[in-house]
Amino acid sequence: MERALHPDLSKKGVQVMEQTGKTVFSITTASNMVEYTRAGVGKNLGKKKYIQIVIFDVHKSTASTKIVSSDYVDYIHLVKANGKWKIINVLWERNN
Numbered sequence: 348m349e350r351a352l353h354p355d356l357s358k359k360g361v362q363v364m365e366q367t368g369k370t371v372f373s374i375t376t377a378s379n380m381v382e383y384t385r386a387g388v389g390k391n392l393g394k395k396k397y398i399q400i401v402i403f404d405v406h407k408s409t410a411s412t413k414i415v416s417s418d419y420v421d422y423i424h425l426v427k428a429n430g431k432w433k434i435i436n437v438l439w440e441r442n443n
Contacts (some may be wrong), residue, residue, distance in 0.1 A: 353433035
């Protein structure tokens with residue numbers, strides 16, 4: 348996880364609360380993601396093994412993608428920093 352993420356990662360999840368209809372956001376940092384990975388969070392997700400990767404665009408040092416799995420839809424921005432591609436932004440929601 349540390350190799351994949353830029354230290355300035357901004358990861359936001361969006362969810363509409365069924366009870367109120369209000370939209371709420373969860374915010375996660377690179378250090379949170381590293382700790383979640385060490386703790387095994389999400390290890391049992393994706394057992395259906397479905398994943399689709401769409402590359403929208405690559406331009407010099409930036410790229411934009413969409414990842415669809417059985418559990419989530421992620422829109423991901425990547426940056427090429429010091430010769431290595433890193434995830435810098437993620438906007439996601441559950442794929443029900």
